[in-house]
Amino acid sequence: NAGVTQTPKFQVLKTGQSMTLQCAQDMNHEYMSWYRQDPGMGLRLIHYSVGAGITDQGEVPNGYNVSRSTTEDFPLRLLSAAPSQTSVYFCASSWDFNTGELFFGEGSRLTVL
Amino acid sequence: AQKVTQAQTEISVVEKEDVTLDCVYETRDTTYYLFWYKQPPSGELVFLIRRNSFDEQNEISGRYSWNFQKSTSSFNFTITASQVVDSAVYFCALSEARSGNQFYFGTGTSLTVIP
Numbered sequence: 261n262a263g264v265t266q267t268p269k270f271q272v273l274k275t276g277q278s279m280t281l282q283c284a285q286d287m288n289h290e291y292m293s294w295y296r297q298d299p300g301m302g303l304r305l306i307h308y309s310v311g312a313g314i315t316d317q318g319e320v321p322n323g324y325n326v327s328r329s330t331t332e333d334f335p336l337r338l339l340s341a342a343p344s345q346t347s348v349y350f351c352a353s354s355w356d357f358n359t360g361e362l363f364f365g366e367g368s369r370l371t372v373l
Numbered sequence: 374a375q376k377v378t379q380a381q382t383e384i385s386v387v388e389k390e391d392v393t394l395d396c397v398y399e400t401r402d403t404t405y406y407l408f409w410y411k412q413p414p415s416g417e418l419v420f421l422i423r424r425n426s427f428d429e430q431n432e433i434s435g436r437y438s439w440n441f442q443k444s445t446s447s448f449n450f451t452i453t454a455s456q457v458v459d460s461a462v463y464f465c466a467l468s469e470a471r472s473g474n475q476f477y478f479g480t481g482t483s484l485t486v487i488p
Contacts, residue, residue, distance in 0.1 A: 358468035
């Protein structure tokens with residue numbers, strides 16, 4: 261009964277380093293998305309996917325890449341980390357694009373020095 | 374413009390008091406969905422309720438109740454007889470049928486229940 265699994269939970273990077281946040285869900289949800297949470301700003305959508313092979317940008321996509329090769333996995337890549345990307349990242353999935361509730365992972369806290 | 378506004382940044386109440394968290398939304402769609410999520414201190418996000426734009430009936434679930442009023446574009450959340458375990462950040466969210474694929478979250482209201 262895993263739901264949405266995110267790894268790692270914590271990561272410290274130096275400016276310019278790259279990394280991938282992993283997200284996997286076992287509920288056969290077509291819709292997956294990545295959010296970042298910053299103090300006083302709520303949750304902001306980075307990228308989303310409505311199915312394998314289909315991705316699109318959200319509100320704050322700059323500096324991030326995604327791919328969706330399988331229904332289960334939706335990794336988020338930071339190609340060259342910047343201090344402005346210090347945040348808590350949440351992966352979420354849903355059975356429906358806009359009527360279904362989002363199921364969230366536990367979050368990944370990223371610090372870029 | 375912010376599609377979902379939660380004007381209350383922080384609220385503190387004493388245990389057993391009732392508290393209402395406000396949510397005002399903005400949309401031109403006739404079909405849309407409203408949500409509330411809870412984020413306790415442990416950090417995970419927990420779904421509480423979904424309401425579609427065609428159903429203005431208020432809903433009650435235990436100590437929780439929700440008041441949806443299209444006339445004022447509000448979807449307020451009331452906790453009755455608050456408990457310490459209710460201490461969390463609460464987010465209101467909106468999704469629009471026409472735009473699809475995007476949930477718009479408010480900035481959250483941090484509720485502290487003092488024992």
